[in-house]
Amino acid sequence: MSVNQSLKPITIDTNSENHLCVGGCDMIELAKEYGTPLYVIDEQTLRSVCKEYKKSFEKYNNIKMMYASKALCNSAVTRIMDEEGFGFDTVSAGEIYTVYKAGVDMSKVLFNGNNKSRKELEMALDYNVGRFSVDNFYEADLLNSIANEKNKIADILLRLTPGIECHTHEYIQTGQIDSKFGFDLSQVDEIVKLIKNKYVNLRLRGVHAHIGSQIFELKSFSDEVEILIKEIARINDKFMLDLDEMNIGGGIGVKYTEADNPPNIKDLADVVAEAMHKYSVNIPTIYIEPGRSIISTSGVTLYTVGSSKTVNLDGKIKKYIAVDGGMADNPRPSMYQAEYVADVVNTAVLKERKKENVTIAGRFCESGDILIKDIELPELKAGDIICVYNTGAYNYSMASNYNRVEKSAMVLVNNSQSDIIVYRESLEDIISHDNIPSRLRK
Numbered sequence: 001m002s003v004n005q006s007l008k009p010i011t012i013d014t015n016s017e018n019h020l021c022v023g024g025c026d027m028i029e030l031a032k033e034y035g036t037p038l039y040v041i042d043e044q045t046l047r048s049v050c051k052e053y054k055k056s057f058e059k060y061n062n063i064k065m066m067y068a069s070k071a072l073c074n075s076a077v078t079r080i081m082d083e084e085g086f087g088f089d090t091v092s093a094g095e096i097y098t099v100y101k102a103g104v105d106m107s108k109v110l111f112n113g114n115n116k117s118r119k120e121l122e123m124a125l126d127y128n129v130g131r132f133s134v135d136n137f138y139e140a141d142l143l144n145s146i147a148n149e150k151n152k153i154a155d156i157l158l159r160l161t162p163g164i165e166c167h168t169h170e171y172i173q174t175g176q177i178d179s180k181f182g183f184d185l186s187q188v189d190e191i192v193k194l195i196k197n198k199y200v201n202l203r204l205r206g207v208h209a210h211i212g213s214q215i216f217e218l219k220s221f222s223d224e225v226e227i228l229i230k231e232i233a234r235i236n237d238k239f240m241l242d243l244d245e246m247n248i249g250g251g252i253g254v255k256y257t258e259a260d261n262p263p264n265i266k267d268l269a270d271v272v273a274e275a276m277h278k279y280s281v282n283i284p285t286i287y288i289e290p291g292r293s294i295i296s297t298s299g300v301t302l303y304t305v306g307s308s309k310t311v312n313l314d315g316k317i318k319k320y321i322a323v324d325g326g327m328a329d330n331p332r333p334s335m336y337q338a339e340y341v342a343d344v345v346n347t348a349v350l351k352e353r354k355k356e357n358v359t360i361a362g363r364f365c366e367s368g369d370i371l372i373k374d375i376e377l378p379e380l381k382a383g384d385i386i387c388v389y390n391t392g393a394y395n396y397s398m399a400s401n402y403n404r405v406e407k408s409a410m411v412l413v414n415n416s417q418s419d420i421i422v423y424r425e426s427l428e429d430i431i432s433h434d435n436i437p438s439r440l441r442k
């Protein structure tokens with residue numbers, strides 16, 4: 001089974017005390033040592049999926065595997081991805097700085113985004129990032145003038161909107177015509193002409209698209225490849241260029257619940273290869289920049305159960321169980337109704353307690369702060385630890401300090417060892433950026 005088809009990290013296990021373990025570490029002990037909520041990343045799952053991506057795509061001589069750092073960006077994860085031979089798709093000064101400080105070869109970094117600031121473009125040029133994915137006319141002009149000031153040539157791809165609508169939540173669909181990202185195909189000639197005739201500090205290398213995230217339909221990827229490869233051939237022909245790079249964007253979806261049935265990574269690679277050979281004899285250098293399917297499955301979040309409440313809805317009893325985290329550490333359920341699966345960590349209670357249907361609520365002051373609606377779990381009591389699966393991607397990276405709650409810690413587990421990779425914020429961290437104007441000071 002492909003890692004993205006697994007609901008849980010591949011090292012999930014139960015020890016002699018009937019506690020769930022990940023990476024050989026007892027989750028109850030992790031909760032005791034580091035506190036909750038706690039993000040846990042299983043190194044073995046992460047490295048396995050990297051190897052799976054590389055193996056699946058090795059049929060291309062010229063494949064550039066890029067990790068979409070937006071899914072989870074911190075220094076330790078960056079080191080692992082670097083060791084696994086991935087480059088990095090970055091979208092901000094913060095992500096560029098993280099990979100730079102982690103010692104990454106900056107020629108393996110691509111800078112993406114629909115509104116990169118002058119400051120960010122300057123920094124990216126100073127750090128010699130390998131590729132810029134130019135999103136719009138404004139950026140092309142700005143990047144050209146900054147590169148000119150710095151006497152540099154920026155190697156660019158053009159971010160295109162291929163007009164593909166895929167079945168995923170509208171907030172994570174990006175390839176359709178009505179999108180804030182990229183040039184639509186009718187604008188391509190105009191931007192290519194500008195680059196050819198005016199923007200002498202830009203070197204056009206190829207095209208880029210990203211059709212959306214959490215995609216299960218392989219056909220959407222083959223449609224994308226067809227459009228991009230034909231567009232490269234058309235541009236080369238019309239403008240006498242030799243573009244030979246094609247970035248197909250993010251990776252395949254993952255399994256958040258039993259109902260999810262994503263295709264495996266090899267199938268994705270095969271579909272891309274098939275489309276590529278069908279529509280072209282000249283196979284370009286291919287970039288793929290998966291995020292979710294790289295880091296999601298390796299992550300679980302531990303929470304401690306606190307209060308509970310029952311409501312009588314016309315005779316039907318509904319039970320809320322509140323945990324010590326929620327929408328600030330995992331905004332996905334409240335943002336786009338994302339679904340998750342959880343287990344109680346002390347599995348011994350499975351025998352002792354009856355099962356019941358509950359709603360897992362967060363601790364934040366929003367009615368919409370619900371982590372899981374309707375899940376069957378053994379009767380939970382205050383102090384129980386639960387683990388929510390598949391929280392590696394777009395959880396910490398979208399976390400906030402809503403309600404002035406400190407961001408949670410993250411640990412990396414492997415071979416029964418746990419290491420902190422992101423410290424829990426303190427109350428001092430919470431006020432560290434505040435300033436009281438002198439006239440208000442006591």
Ligand SMILES: Cc1ncc(COP(=O)(O)O)c(C=O)c1O
Pocket residue numbers: 068070071089112174209210212213214215249250251252289290291292293
């Ligand atoms: C341009 C681009 N590339 C790659 C990704 C990563 O996609 P995924 O996490 O689905 O692999 C995203 C995510 O939205 C993106 O916007």
